[in-house]
Amino acid sequence: MRKISLHGGHSGQYCDHARDTLAQIVAAYHDAGFECIGLTEHMPPFDDAWLYPDEAGLGRTAKWMQARFANYVAEARALQHAYRGRMGILVGMESEWYPGCGPWVASLRETHGLDYVVGSVHHVGGECVDFSKQDYERIATRYGGLAPLYAAYFDAQLEMMQAIKPEVVGHFDLIRMHDPNYLQTLTQADVWERVLRNLDWMAKAGAVLDVNARALLKGQAQPYVCAPILDAAAKLGVGVAYGDDAHGVTDVGCGFARVEELLAQRRMKGPETSSSQVLRQIGG
């Protein structure tokens, strides 16, 4: 498998829950032999109501986060230039999906001339499911159980894809993160039909599926996405890309061999086959 990562490069400089500098992380990718990497720092919020609790605790404001994001793009472009001919670097961002994100993502894409966007969902019904296990369980109770929570998550994901048109869809089945019986929950009819619907949308749109090894770092047995979803994506002809979702130097390249094996077993197509113009230029 070509050594490409399309989701990662979060750094302690530009993200409050990551470590190390962006230059150190990019150097680690180069040392690990990557031919192309996508830097996908988290998007800044458009107002203070959407700061994460850790960011609010540090006294961040939306305006401050937006200025830091502009600095990220500038440094990422400088690194792209510095590595020209040695390693391809795409400058992108990872989205959020909460009310108001559609126009905001479009404006960030345009203002910063981003190469691409990883479309991710970390919120369901305006509440973050990715911050703590306690919150996750509380929100599941609010929805009346895990299956309805999954269904709402996959509905939010479809809305996100239709609005943002992401080139890459990030950690597609993140919603299973605190559910030990996720294989059962995922295959309930109301959930599974949404999984297939979203994969079908991606196949038609040429959006690439992030096979995200961060789940392995966090102690999960399978990356995001898990085997049944990977099988379904292979059948539908969805293109895939490895993503380490690195939040520090030590995460760079994590689980690459494992993901390579999973994709080879299914003879899945790499991101360079995507219909997206940007991704077709990988390594070119």
Ligand SMILES: [Zn+2]
């Ligand atoms: Zn992060």
Ligand SMILES: [Zn+2]
């Ligand atoms: Zn994410």
